Amino acid sequence: MENKLNSISLATLHRLPKYLRILKSTTDDTISSTKIAEELNLSAIQVRKDLATVSKSEGKPKIGFEVKDLISDIEEYLNLNKSKDIIVVGAGRLGQALMNYTGFENDVNIKFAFDVDRKKCDNKKIFHNDRLDELVMKNNIHVAIITVPKDEAQNMCDRLVSLGIKAIWNFAPVNLKVPSDITIRNEDLSASLAVLLNRLNIK
Amino acid sequence: MENKLNSISLATLHRLPKYLRILKSTTDDTISSTKIAEELNLSAIQVRKDLATVSKSEGKPKIGFEVKDLISDIEEYLNLNKSKDIIVVGAGRLGQALMNYTGFENDVNIKFAFDVDRKKCDNKKIFHNDRLDELVMKNNIHVAIITVPKDEAQNMCDRLVSLGIKAIWNFAPVNLKVPSDITIRNEDLSASLAVLLNRLNIK
DNA sequence: ATTATATCGATAAAAAAGTATCGATAGGAG
């Protein structure tokens, strides 16, 4: 695994998928930083800088960048080439929503979901928690999404880590604690909404 | 409406709800910045700085801060006192997951959901899109969550804006465009996942 | 051919965010 220890900022990293979406939806062969910036409400300078950190392809004055070059450079940078198998733990509404979400990149594959409720299990994609250990290890899964109730989240998180999961996306409203070698993102929908409401009041 | 034009950073704003969660879950009367920082993997200095910008209550050396003071100050800052009525547009799995999400602050109330599918309508909380205009205006709603398919998202967004919606939380995988006086948050689950996967590869 | 303009990359400046330092103090230990 190539170790990209280069110093890309988290902020830039978050913008890359947005660029990708715009690049993929345009029908033109080239695109200017100005155009991208307009779409996303950013500054053109920022866009150029971001692109420069992940792509060696140079833009032409008055023209812009080759769309296909940028797409492949960003995808390579984000490692969106090798297909990724992911599991969802907790097949409630949110879990199932994520299983059926159409916005993920092509190569992201939610392979299994797990739940304690046997009635939800279809033995195609949704399995009982009993089979979690077996299926994670057999299929060499390293990424998991947690959508279980908050009281069970930390336990489930610990279990996943012990099974070799390396990255966790947590939607339960608690801050999960993991060893330092595990990547975690606590999604915190409540925080997002609070921020939105706050902005509303400022305006 | 009091116009809080003070210069709180977006980063701080995002941390406030996290502090709130910890403060609400502790059983102690006081808490130190060190303790909060540990829980969230932040530095104590940063926590103190954040708290200082939204609260006038001073901490005592060796003791820390009064928990109840911090809670009320943060809640006031985030305007989490007045109850907020919100609608969800698109009662698919994600929409319904949000309707049933238990992690939101108490005073956030998802009042109605709307969908084009009449079979989903229960006339209690889920209504047909036909009644969107009427119910939004009658109930003086200003915040909406969009969970419709991406191709319909911009149209729906425009419609909501024309109905007086001032803040929109968009889960459709497109960057919605709104007038500058409207607050929007494009949630972009795909971007979040891409970032998580990237981090995984860096480690 | 000349000029105007959109765009680029590089570098510099500014702004924002995070971190370190330090003197002060409250409470507990000896």
Added chain:
DNA sequence: CTCCTATCGATACTTTTTTATCGATATAAT
């Protein structure tokens, strides 16, 4: 009572991120 330690607030410093400036260049218009 005296000393030690955890913690505080204030200030200064460092790093990161964003924005501005500027000369260069590719295309289009005159």
